[in-house]
Amino acid sequence: MIKMFRFYKTEVLKIKIMKSKYISLTLAFLTILFIMACKKSEVYENPYEGGKQPLGISLSLTTAPVPQEATGGSTVTFAATGLLPYKDLAVFSFNGQKAEILSITETGITVKVPEDASTGVATLSINDQVFFGPRFKVSGKISIDPEFRVSGGANRDIFAYYPLTDDRFIFLGAFTDYDGKGIITPVNRIARVFKNGSADISFRSGGADGSLYGIAPLEDKYITAGSFSGFYFNAGRSILTNINNITQLSASGEVDSVLVDTYSTNHSLAPGIPATGKKKAVPAFNGGTNSTIGKIYSYQNKLTATGNFKYYVSKRYDISRKPVIISGVTLYADSIVTDSVETPQVVRFNADGSLDKTFRFNSANNMGLPAGNGFVSSSYMQADGKLIVVGSFNKFDELPAGRIVRLNLTGTVDPVFNSGTGADQSIGSITYNPLNRKYLITGSFTSYNGVPANGIALLNEDGSIDQSFVSKGFSSDGGATFAKQLSNGMIVVSGVFSTYNGIRRSGFMVLTPTGDLAKGYNAIGSIKGYVNDLYETTNSTGQMAVMLIGSFSQIDGTTANNITRLVFEK
Template sequence: MMITKNRIAVIFSVFSLLLTGCTKEAEVYEEPYGQGKSPLGIKINTTQVPTPASGLPGTNLTISATGLMPYKDQIVFRVNGEQATVTEVTESGITVVVPDYASSGVTSISVGDQVVFGPIFKVNGYLSLDPTFRAINGANNAVMQRYLTDDSKVIFVGAFNNYDNKGLVKPINRIVRTFNDGTYDASLRSGRGANGLLSRIIRIGDRYFVSGYFNGYDQRTENISNITSLFLNGSVDTMGVKTFRRPTQTDTTKYFPKFNGGVAGEITQMHDQGGKILVTGNFFYYVSRQYDKPNSIKRKIQ
């Protein structure tokens, strides 16, 4: 019995030594990066609406904030990263001038290397969308010119064959007239329009002249060489001509485009020069037709 007690005592002593050998005091180290900087105490509600909510460069912008006064001479204010000129700092806010190259984005206040973010400010451009313009889809291809008529309507010419999806009901080929707000004007009598590009339109007297790269307009599918005249309602201007006939034939009157001229190639520019028409483009000679000659002789002038 004594042997057993002695054996237990020895085992307990060894276990105590093992516990003592495994115990080590915890070491406390210093903060490797030093103490963090104390908060600035500047408070800005990032959901507030600035005064004004938007503006052009040069606008005086005011944002509500507290805790600014201790840093009045150290503050750097930015609009989406672009530094602004601070004009006033008060207990309740800050006023700055929106910088020239600012863009819409988050405002911020910096003091040294600490940054406090503010609300979003929208910088307006010098051009902006007109919300009263009612054309939703517009033209489905290039518009080459916008022409303002005397009655404040607008004629567009170009490479399109649809405008605001109205071409699904009535053909709209390279010419369309709208009201000033972009609404489609169905009263233009252009018929099937031009069968090719219209690049320019001018008015001389009581006629429009359209030019570009086409050889047909509405039902006139021949005798047009990239330029023709239109009535003010948009229909092609025609004239009746007694064409050449053999002695055994009776007189026949046919109708042709009244503007008897054109060029062999594309017209890119057209101008009114004192009642005359000046055109430039990718062409080599001028053409006109003599309908009283056999086969309507076409004259070419280089």
């Protein structure tokens, strides 16, 4: 009891002290207020003065417009209130494209859908105040194909495709899952899919440990290339290493390996220890590059690669490490030696991976030709084996080159290619349509061989510019990163632009062969991301369909994880 009393007394004392401190602080605070009150009052500016007064306008987000979907030129009424006092100041837009206002009432606004409008949010502005309305679907001759059955898509970029003869595709990229099938079977940067986009789970490739950018057939095999050093096998439980950005696959997608002798196979590593006689499993394709391969082509049983690498490399497994002497005993160990030859940006492999020294090779100095003095961004191999290379270089093999060159079968610059001074700035992509026999290039250039060409140009097969196509110009915030002409002449363009010829187009559009926006084919909304490539096909009703792959998450307001397909109506 005594101890409890002492504890209680101590706590009471603490409470009294705290109260005393509180009273003292309160008196001090009141004193400060009194002193401040005695000073002359000062008037400060209201930081919120001058703000815009509410206009009492409402553009309904809950009441659907009538009709809810329409083509360009149609009349649509949106529910709105409070507009009558401002009817002469109102500006109405469909996805950023100004519309003609036909009438304004107490309950709504009637407008005409612009011919060049695209799907997106409807907006109303009074001076500099903007009121957002509902998302409006502008219908046209292009739409997302409902037959394309891809629910999950790829979880990361799809960089390239390879069409098979049975309407299936092999996809390559940076993805580690495709359509949710990676949970069951590893999908490491390579997948085989059916025409409708669904995954072919019978494809058993373990995939690479880095990005894949290209694939080419070689007899009954495939050669795949990119930026990787290992390829998985045994259902992804094992990995074959010592790969330098390119390797050989079987028809089923499995990485091919061979058994080779190492130093210890035929030599003793230490006194009293006999040779093992065992061989080592290594990649069957013994060749590669010191850095990323962007494109790979097969021609006459040889493989040509382009990229921004500097060296061709190969492996040797039959050499020992430098021997070590311990207590007078000499010890050896197996070693993997990397041999290299300088062959910048363009290299040709023999079928086994060895360096083809008949292509771009100077035997006098034992190295490849110098290639470009700038970045190589893309390339395209013609049917005759000649190779077109584009990028940021203005010299190639020490010869003037306006960001584009064509190489002969021996790898030398083709003087017949009629590019003239070429592009005045970088070329980022090049595609070719064999039916129309035309090339399309995109980039940061503004002219080609002295002819105005704002970010996109159509070229003839000989490298000259086709002046029937005229670029109308992109927004200052970007430009085209990809363009390809379809068999009907229309041109699909993707990039980071927000307008074309002053008309709102958010990263995706369809042009006519002359460079104008194709009427009726630009109704879909923006794309979140960009297209890397496309494949022209047909759907079940025979309509033209275009499969898009790339680095995008949405198109026309619909989730599309790096793959989708569009239907083009006639």
